[in-house]
Amino acid sequence: MIDIPTPLLDALRHAQHIAVLTGAGISAESGVPTFRDAQTGLWSKFNPQELATREAFARNPKLVWEWYAFRREFIARAEPNAGHYALTELEKRAEKFTLVTQNIDGLHERVRQNVETLRSSVSPIIELHGNIFRTKCFREDTRVSDWLATDEIPPRCPRCGSYMRPDVVWFGEALPRRALDESFRAAESCDVFFSIGTSGVVEPAASLPFIALRNGAVVIEVNPEETPLSASATFCLRGVAGIVMPQILERTAEGN
Numbered sequence: 419m420i421d422i423p424t425p426l427l428d429a430l431r432h433a434q435h436i437a438v439l440t441g442a443g444i445s446a447e448s449g450v451p452t453f454r455d456a457q458t459g460l461w462s463k464f465n466p467q468e469l470a471t472r473e474a475f476a477r478n479p480k481l482v483w484e485w486y487a488f489r490r491e492f493i494a495r496a497e498p499n500a501g502h503y504a505l506t507e508l509e510k511r512a513e514k515f516t517l518v519t520q521n522i523d524g525l526h527e528r529v530r531q532n533v534e535t536l537r538s539s540v541s542p543i544i545e546l547h548g549n550i551f552r553t554k555c556f557r558e559d560t561r562v563s564d565w566l567a568t569d570e571i572p573p574r575c576p577r578c579g580s581y582m583r584p585d586v587v588w589f590g591e592a593l594p595r596r597a598l599d600e601s602f603r604a605a606e607s608c609d610v611f612f613s614i615g616t617s618g619v620v621e622p623a624a625s626l627p628f629i630a631l632r633n634g635a636v637v638i639e640v641n642p643e644e645t646p647l648s649a650s651a652t653f654c655l656r657g658v659a660g661i662v663m664p665q666i667l668e669r670t671a672e673g674n
């Protein structure tokens with residue numbers, strides 16, 4: 419059992435708006451590799467400059483498409499874990515709840531589909547870095563959900579004939595404007611902010627907890643490792659999300 423301080427539980431019980439930022443760590447217990455963990459992180463095995471930039475795609479579209487196709491198939495077989503489910507439970511109890519994720523794996527959304535009792539007025543999950551299950555046109559940047567079966571890799575945009583690409587944010591690209599604005603608004607207006615399973619080194623997501631702190635929110639980090647946020651966070655819970663988050667839920671419900 420991890421020690422969950424009483425003031426943290428009090429802050430949660432009285433919160434009017436809970437905002438949550440998640441990173442790859444929350445999906446680690448579902449078997450989805452993180453990016454920066456030594457040995458197992460994707461960026462310790464692959465060079466992002468060769469796989470996750472516009473230039474890389476322009477140079478070798480087949481390689482990039484196939485790398486994402488491999489990851490998509492892998493992720494499709496993964497199941498949400500106790501950390502994802504605990505967030506949905508927390509959402510049910512919160513007056514207002516905003517979930518911002520850097521993950522492209524769609525696992526938060528999958529939980530919502532599995533949990534029927536979630537009230538219908540939930541706010542959409544904010545996907546800052548896109549979603550690996552969506553596709554868009556490389557040239558027009560518009561989403562494409564249907565195209566004729568083809569052996570060509572990558573397949574071509576049915577409208578303009580350019581290559582299609584995964585609808586994810588690559589290095590050097592801007593984040594989706596609306597998602598970014600909504601995330602900043604949530605960080606400014608929440609009274610409790612969770613940073614879960616993120617190394618906190620990729621901007622602008624990394625700034626969100628600091629914005630919440632400046633606006634007077636209680637900021638809680640859930641991560642087995644220290645991050646650049648740790649020294650400033652109101653509380654740091656050193657453990658994995660799949661264990662820490664259900665414990666927080668249980669203790670909040672206990673009334674003490």
Ligand code: OAD
Nearest residue numbers: 441442443446452453454520615616617620641643658659
């Ligand atoms: P990272 O791989 O940088 O960090 C994962 C964090 O999760 C680390 O701090 C781990 O200590 C922590 N962690 C590992 N297992 C955990 C667990 N079971 N529970 C809780 N925490 C755990 O991943 P992100 O911070 O998400 O961007 O990376 C941010 C962005 O960098 C990604 O969205 C991706 C990447 O390049 C793009 O592709 C645009």
